[in-house]
Amino acid sequence: MKLKILQQVFQGLGNNKVRTLLTTLGIIIGSAMVILVFSAGAGFKSYIEAEIDSYGSNAVFIETRVPPTTQALANGVSESINTSTGTTAVAITSLKTRDVADIKRWPNVADAYGIVIGQKAAAYKGVKKNIMFWGSDPGRFQIDKGELASGRFYTEREELGLSQVAILGYELARDLFGEEDPINKIIRVGDLNFTVVGVYEERGGFGPHSTDNVVFIPLRTAQKKILGIDHLVTVIAQIEESDAAEATVEDIRAILRRNHNIDDPKKDDFLVQTSAQALNTLGAVLAGINFLLIAVAAISLLVGGVGIMNIMYVAVTERIGEIGLKKALGAKRSDILSEFLLEAVLLTLLGGVAGILSGAAMAFLVSKIAASYGLAWDYIVPLYGIIISVSISALIGIVFGVFPARNAAKLDPIQALNKE
Amino acid sequence: MLIKLENITKEYHNDDIATPVLKNINLSVREGEFLAIMGPSGSGKSTLMHIMGFLDRPTAGEYFFEGENTTNFTDDELARIRNERVGFVFQSFNLLPRTTVLNNVKLPLVYTHGKNIHGLAEKAIAAVGLGHRADYFTNQISGGEKQRVAIARALVNTPSVIFADEPTGNLDSKSGGAVMHILQELHRQGHTIILVTHEMDTAEHAERLIKIKDGMIMDDQPITARRIAEPDGAINK
Numbered sequence: 259m260k261l262k263i264l265q266q267v268f269q270g271l272g273n274n275k276v277r278t279l280l281t282t283l284g285i286i287i288g289s290a291m292v293i294l295v296f297s298a299g300a301g302f303k304s305y306i307e308a309e310i311d312s313y314g315s316n317a318v319f320i321e322t323r324v325p326p327t328t329q330a331l332a333n334g335v336s337e338s339i340n341t342s343t344g345t346t347a348v349a350i351t352s353l354k355t356r357d358v359a360d361i362k363r364w365p366n367v368a369d370a371y372g373i374v375i376g377q378k379a380a381a382y383k384g385v386k387k388n389i390m391f392w393g394s395d396p397g398r399f400q401i402d403k404g405e406l407a408s409g410r411f412y413t414e415r416e417e418l419g420l421s422q423v424a425i426l427g428y429e430l431a432r433d434l435f436g437e438e439d440p441i442n443k444i445i446r447v448g449d450l451n452f453t454v455v456g457v458y459e460e461r462g463g464f465g466p467h468s469t470d471n472v473v474f475i476p477l478r479t480a481q482k483k484i485l486g487i488d489h490l491v492t493v494i495a496q497i498e499e500s501d502a503a504e505a506t507v508e509d510i511r512a513i514l515r516r517n518h519n520i521d522d523p524k525k526d527d528f529l530v531q532t533s534a535q536a537l538n539t540l541g542a543v544l545a546g547i548n549f550l551l552i553a554v555a556a557i558s559l560l561v562g563g564v565g566i567m568n569i570m571y572v573a574v575t576e577r578i579g580e581i582g583l584k585k586a587l588g589a590k591r592s593d594i595l596s597e598f599l600l601e602a603v604l605l606t607l608l609g610g611v612a613g614i615l616s617g618a619a620m621a622f623l624v625s626k627i628a629a630s631y632g633l634a635w636d637y638i639v640p641l642y643g644i645i646i647s648v649s650i651s652a653l654i655g656i657v658f659g660v661f662p663a664r665n666a667a668k669l670d671p672i673q674a675l676n677k678e
Numbered sequence: 679m680l681i682k683l684e685n686i687t688k689e690y691h692n693d694d695i696a697t698p699v700l701k702n703i704n705l706s707v708r709e710g711e712f713l714a715i716m717g718p719s720g721s722g723k724s725t726l727m728h729i730m731g732f733l734d735r736p737t738a739g740e741y742f743f744e745g746e747n748t749t750n751f752t753d754d755e756l757a758r759i760r761n762e763r764v765g766f767v768f769q770s771f772n773l774l775p776r777t778t779v780l781n782n783v784k785l786p787l788v789y790t791h792g793k794n795i796h797g798l799a800e801k802a803i804a805a806v807g808l809g810h811r812a813d814y815f816t817n818q819i820s821g822g823e824k825q826r827v828a829i830a831r832a833l834v835n836t837p838s839v840i841f842a843d844e845p846t847g848n849l850d851s852k853s854g855g856a857v858m859h860i861l862q863e864l865h866r867q868g869h870t871i872i873l874v875t876h877e878m879d880t881a882e883h884a885e886r887l888i889k890i891k892d893g894m895i896m897d898d899q900p901i902t903a904r905r906i907a908e909p910d911g912a913i914n915k
Contacts, residue, residue, distance in 0.1 A: 587786040588760045588835075590758075
C-alpha cells in the first residue's frame with residue numbers, strides 16, 4: 259500500500275523535473291560541502307601523516323623559541339615565537355651540538371641530529387636559483403626516510419672535515435642540471451664550491467614543507483663556512499620505545515634545561531614535541547577549519563530545507579484540487595500526509611545523493627590538484643560522511659516537509675474539490 | 679434499503695449566523711435505483727449529494743447506509759466508505775493531469791489493500807469503451823472521453839452506489855448523451871445511480887425524480903416518459 263503511494267509521489271516529482279532540480283539545489287550544495295569537507299579532511303590528514311612519517315616514526319622535534327618575556331608572562335601570554343623559520347629578529351643561540359650529543363646518549367633515544375637552515379643562491383653553468391640549504395650531520399640519514407636517486411650520502415669523515423659536499427633535492431637537481439648527471443659536478447652555493455655527491459628521489463611536499471628544492475650539506479660546513487655560527491635551529495631525535503615517548507620528551511627537556519641553565523620551565527628557550535603531538539597540533543587546526551566548513555554546510559542545508567518547505571507549500575496550494583479528489587476517492591488523512599512527507603523526503607534525498615556525487619567529484623579534483631603539487635594526498639570519501647549526509651537530508655525532508663504535509667492532510671475534501 | 683436519511687439538516691455558520699441549507703430531509707433509496715435529484719442552483723442538491731456521498735456531515739439527523747448508522751463515523755471510517763462503497767463522477771471530470779488514463783482509473787485502488795489493481799482498472803476502462811485509450815494521457819483525450827474515464831474510475835472499486843454530479847454539464851449534447859448511455863447501461867446491469875442536475879432533459883434519463891428547492895424535497899415521483907440514450911449519444915424519448 260505504501261508502495262502505491264510512493265508511485266504517486268514519483269509521478270508528481272517526474273512531472274516537475276526542472277522545479278525538482280531547482281528546489282533541491284540548496285540540499286545538493288549542502289551535502290556536497292559535507293562530503294567535500296570530510297573527504298578533503300581525510301585526504302589532508304593522510305598527507306600530514308605521511309609528511310610527519312617521512313621524518314621517521316617516533317620522531318621528536320626540538321626547536322628553539324624565544325622565551326616569553328617577564329612582561330608577557332605577567333599578562334598571561336604564553337605564546338612563543340618559533341624561530342625555525344627565521345622570521346624573528348631575536349636569535350636563540352643556545353641549542354648546540356653538545357645538546358644533540360647529550361640527547362643521543364639518553365637510553366630511549368636511538369639517534370638524533372641537528373639542523374641549521376639558510377638561504378643562498380645556487381648556480382651551475384650560468385643557471386642560478388635561490389635555494390634553502392640544510393646543514394645536518396650524517397646522523398640524519400639514519401632517521402630520515404628519503405632515498406637517493408643516485409650517488410651517495412656524505413660521511414661522518416666529511417662532516418668532521420668540513421667538506422664541501424652536497425646532496426640535491428630532486429627538483430633542484432632537475433632545474434640546475436636538466437638531463438645532465440649531477441654526480442661529481444661542482445655547483446656554487448653562495449661563495450663556495452660544492453661537489454654534488456647525491457641526488458634525492460622526488461619527495462613531494464608543498465611550500466616550506468617541500469625538500470625537493472633543498473641543498474643538503476654537512477652541518478659543520480654550514481655552521482662554520484657559510485653561516486658563521488655554532489648553534490642549531492632544530493634537532494630531530496628518534497626514540498626507541500614509543501610507549502615511553504612522553505617520558506623521554508620530558509627527559510630531553512630536563513637535559514636541555516640543565517645544559518641551558520634554565521630552572522623555570524616557563525622560561526624554556528626550546529620546544530620539544532613528538533610527531534604525535536605535532537600531529538595533534540595540526541589536527542586541532544584542521545578541526546577548526548572543518549568546523550567552519552561544516553557550519554557553512556549546515557547553513558546551506560538549512561536554506562535548502564527552507565526551500566523544500568517553501569516548494570512543498572506551493573505544491574499543496576497548487577494541488578488542492580488533486581488532494582480533494584484523492585480524499586473524495588478514499589484517501590485518509592494519513593495517506594495524504596505520508597504522500598507529501600514522502601515527497602519532501604524524496605526531494606531532499608535526491609538532493610543529498612546528487613550532493614554526495616558532486617562533493618565526491620570535487621574532492622577527487624582536490625586530490626588530483628594536490629597530487630599535481632607532489633603531495634601524498636589520498637582520495638578518500640569516508641563512509642561516515644555519506645551516512646551523515648544522507649541522514650541529514652532525510653531529516654531535513656521530514657522536519658521541513660511535515661508542516662506543508664499536515665496542511666494538505668487537513669484539507670476538507672469538498673472545499674478542496676471546489677477550488678478546481 | 680441502501681440509503682435512508684432521517685431528518686437530515688445542514689446549516690452553515692458564518693459569524694454566528696446560521697444559514698440552513700437542508701431542512702429535515704427524509705429520503706430512502708433502494709438498491710438498483712436510478713435516482714435524479716433536480717433543483718436550481720442554491721437549492722441544496724449538491725450539499726445533499728455530498729452528505730449522501732460521505733464528503734460532508736449533516737448538522738443534525740441520522741444517515742443509515744446499507745443498514746449501518748453512519749452518523750458518528752470517524753473521518754477515517756468515512757474515507758473508507760468513500761473508497762470502497764461509493765463512486766463519484768464530477769462535472770469537471772477531476773482527472774489527474776499529465777497522468778495516463780490507466781493510472782487515473784487506478785487511483786482509488788491506491789488507497790485499498792486490493793490485489794490485481796491493473797486488471798481491475800483495465801476491466802473498468804473496457805466497461806466504458808475506452809480500452810484503446812488506456813495509455814493516453816488525460817490531456818490527449820476529448821471531454822466526453824474524460825468523463826467516461828471518470829466513470830471508469832468510479833466503477834473500479836465496484837461501489838454500492840455511484841454519484842454523478844452534473845456529469846454532462848461540461849459536455850456537448852452528443853458526448854453528454856454517450857455519457858448518459860453508459861450510466862443507463864450501468865443501471866441496467868444493476869448499479870445504483872444517483873444523478874444530480876439542474877436540467878430536466880438530463881434528469882429524465884433516470885427512473886425516479888426528486889425535486890428540491892430551498893433545502894426541502896418538493897416532489898418525489900417516478901419518471902414516466904423516460905429518455906433512453908444511444909451509445910452514439912443520440913437520445914430517444
